[in-house]
Amino acid sequence: MNSTIVQTDANYVWVPESKWKLLWKAMVAHRISYLFMAPFLFFFCLFTIVPVIASMVMSFSYYNILEKPRWIGLSNYKLLFVDDDIFLKAIGNTLKIAIVTGPVGYIMAFLLAWLICQIPNKYRFLYTFCFYTPAITSVVALTVVWTYLFSGDRYGMINNWLIQLGIIHEPWLWLQDVRTIMPVLIIVSLWMSMGIGFLAFLAGLQNVPRDLYEAGSIDGVKNRWQELWYITIPSVKPQLLFGAVLQVVFALQVFDVSVQLVGIPSPLYAGHTILTHLFDYAFIRFEMGYASAIAVVLFILMVGLNRFIFKILGEKEG
Amino acid sequence: MASSGSIVKGKRFDWGGYLLYTFLTLFAIIMLMPLVYMVSTAFKPISELFLFPPKFFVMNPTLKNFYNLLLVSGSSFVPFTRYVFNSAVVSTAIVVGGIILSSMAAYPLSKHIDMPFRKGIFNIIILALMFAPQVTQIPQYLVINYLGLMNTYVALVIPYLAYPVGLFLMKQFLDQIPDALLEAGKIDGASEWTIFWKIIMPLLKPAWATLALFVFVAAWNDPWSSAVYTTTEDMKTLPYALNTINGGNANLIAAAGTLGAASLLMVIPTIIVFVVTQKLVLETMAHSGIKG
Numbered sequence: 001m002n003s004t005i006v007q008t009d010a011n012y013v014w015v016p017e018s019k020w021k022l023l024w025k026a027m028v029a030h031r032i033s034y035l036f037m038a039p040f041l042f043f044f045c046l047f048t049i050v051p052v053i054a055s056m057v058m059s060f061s062y063y064n065i066l067e068k069p070r071w072i073g074l075s076n077y078k079l080l081f082v083d084d085d086i087f088l089k090a091i092g093n094t095l096k097i098a099i100v101t102g103p104v105g106y107i108m109a110f111l112l113a114w115l116i117c118q119i120p121n122k123y124r125f126l127y128t129f130c131f132y133t134p135a136i137t138s139v140v141a142l143t144v145v146w147t148y149l150f151s152g153d154r155y156g157m158i159n160n161w162l163i164q165l166g167i168i169h170e171p172w173l174w175l176q177d178v179r180t181i182m183p184v185l186i187i188v189s190l191w192m193s194m195g196i197g198f199l200a201f202l203a204g205l206q207n208v209p210r211d212l213y214e215a216g217s218i219d220g221v222k223n224r225w226q227e228l229w230y231i232t233i234p235s236v237k238p239q240l241l242f243g244a245v246l247q248v249v250f251a252l253q254v255f256d257v258s259v260q261l262v263g264i265p266s267p268l269y270a271g272h273t274i275l276t277h278l279f280d281y282a283f284i285r286f287e288m289g290y291a292s293a294i295a296v297v298l299f300i301l302m303v304g305l306n307r308f309i310f311k312i313l314g315e316k317e318g
Numbered sequence: 319m320a321s322s323g324s325i326v327k328g329k330r331f332d333w334g335g336y337l338l339y340t341f342l343t344l345f346a347i348i349m350l351m352p353l354v355y356m357v358s359t360a361f362k363p364i365s366e367l368f369l370f371p372p373k374f375f376v377m378n379p380t381l382k383n384f385y386n387l388l389l390v391s392g393s394s395f396v397p398f399t400r401y402v403f404n405s406a407v408v409s410t411a412i413v414v415g416g417i418i419l420s421s422m423a424a425y426p427l428s429k430h431i432d433m434p435f436r437k438g439i440f441n442i443i444i445l446a447l448m449f450a451p452q453v454t455q456i457p458q459y460l461v462i463n464y465l466g467l468m469n470t471y472v473a474l475v476i477p478y479l480a481y482p483v484g485l486f487l488m489k490q491f492l493d494q495i496p497d498a499l500l501e502a503g504k505i506d507g508a509s510e511w512t513i514f515w516k517i518i519m520p521l522l523k524p525a526w527a528t529l530a531l532f533v534f535v536a537a538w539n540d541p542w543s544s545a546v547y548t549t550t551e552d553m554k555t556l557p558y559a560l561n562t563i564n565g566g567n568a569n570l571i572a573a574a575g576t577l578g579a580a581s582l583l584m585v586i587p588t589i590i591v592f593v594v595t596q597k598l599v600l601e602t603m604a605h606s607g608i609k610g
Binding site for chain 2: 023026027030032033034036039040041042043044046047048049050051052054058065112115116118119125126127128129130131132133137138140141143144145147154155156157160191194199200202203204206207236237240241242245246248249252255256259282283288291292295299303306307
């Protein structure tokens with residue numbers, strides 16, 4: 001009798017463990033699969049996962065590389081949000097740029113991709129080329145163009161045109177005047193915003209099955225706008241979500257454009273963004289703890305916004 | 319009546335189509351204008367750079383700027399071609415390494431559906447799409463520094479090898495390739511390794527092209543990595559070189575021609591890669607969606 005009780009007890013205890021054993025067996029059976037993934041996961045862990053966690057830990061410390069890091073709790077965050085006016089300015093600037101380039105760039109990319117899909121195949125690449133090329137040109141290389149287009153003297157192309165048209169009478173210091181720094185940064189960012197998302201939309205739209213439209217016209221879809229709303233958009237929803245994720249990242253990671261056009265620091269910090277603030281503290285002042293706190297704030301902002309977008313676009317599906 | 323084909327039908331005069339082309343063409347011209355200006359500046363002789371009022375197009379194109387850039391070494395001791403070489407080596411290494419790593423990882427992630435933790439790993443990749451890599455820059459720098467890799471090509475390459483967008487696109491592309499193609503190999507008794515190289519890799523060609531485009535563009539244009547990971551002049555890449563030419567702000571206009579030439583040389587490779595890969599890229603991007 002005793003032994004059976006023990007045995008049932010043992011069985012009872014063994015049930016969850018055999019689950020682990022099964023998992024382990026499955027993992028051993030898939031050892032080759034893991035080997036295939038190992039190189040990627042190794043570099044991914046070393047340069048993405050570990051850094052994200054390390055940033056979070058470091059953001060609670062004072063660390064200047066030379067001395068050992070010192071635990072200082074929430075001080076960095078307190079400093080960041082209470083005393084660092086420049087950081088608040090940087091957040092404000094970043095959000096101002098993102099609020100325009102995010103939605104406008106996104107809608108523009110979708111509409112242009114849609115319009116391109118309305119023309120015959122042989123002309124499509126020509127327009128795709130014109131819209132996509134700005135996104136793959138180096139910001140650094142384009143600096144030569146922007147600094148001369150927006151140059152503050154009469155040699156500047158924009159000044160020259162505006163003076164000839166009689167809109168302004170004196171040359172305007174586009175890249176030095178705090179009133180025009182933000183608009184210029186927004187325009188340049190928008191110019192470059194037709195990136196991977198645009199290609200995803202274009203490819204998705206070209207592959208909407210033809211018979212969906214035929215079925216739609218039988219079901220009473222009357223015009224092109226209804227067609228777009230009831231058939232096209234639902235069919236490319238996965239691409240729309242992918243594009244949205246990349247667009248959020250693009251809109252919030254303003255760095256090169258600001259550094260190249262208005263410098264670090266920009267006049268009165270008028271073009272300062274979260275990433276330029278991060279770069280300033282990390283690689284100019286070497287205050288790694290404080291800079292990590294900035295990185296964590298940006299990380300939370302991006303992931304939080306994307307989670308939100310996932311929720312909205314995901315729910316509509318159901 | 320709803321029509322499903324193209325707006326332009328050719329027979330009667332179609333106002334919608336006319337408007338569409340006008341709009342697209344106007345917009346295309348606006349988008350291309352800065353690039354046209356760059357090309358024009360690259361060929362401007364110095365007399366035209368100082369011209370007032372400034373001219374948008376070049377009148378007497380010259381190759382003098384390219385000559386100055388490539389043959390006359392400027393203020394630095396490192397010739398311009400060294401930067402081009404560095405950029406080419408680094409970008410090529412990231413592209414080749416990135417494609418191999420992503421393809422290998424995408425195969426089990428897409429086709430070994432009963433592998434434990436498959437979903438978890440994929441969700442982490444999706445999460446990694448949601449933030450900019452710059453966020454992880456500080457610990458990355460500390461890792462590179464700790465490993466003693468500063469001022470090496472390795473430091474400029476390895477942080478960018480595991481590219482989440484690349485793995486994501488590879489995996490999505492592989493998902494729509496029928497399993498039947500792989501089963502044939504399995505019946506023949508081929509090992510996973512053989513199946514991967516003989517069957518999967520060739521099928522992934524459009525996805526390679528896509529990865530090559532995105533990774534190349536990102537690596538080639540990146541001003542950040544060589545600014546952070548290298549301190550010696552001979553390890554710097556092209557974006558740094560351009561900034562150096564741009565650096566002497568006092569002589570901005572005189573340097574514009576050389577800078578224009580350098581910029582043009584920097585932009586051309588990315589455009590070539592796009593033109594070469596565009597067909598395959600669009601083929602891959604059709605499967606790029608995230609299912610919500």
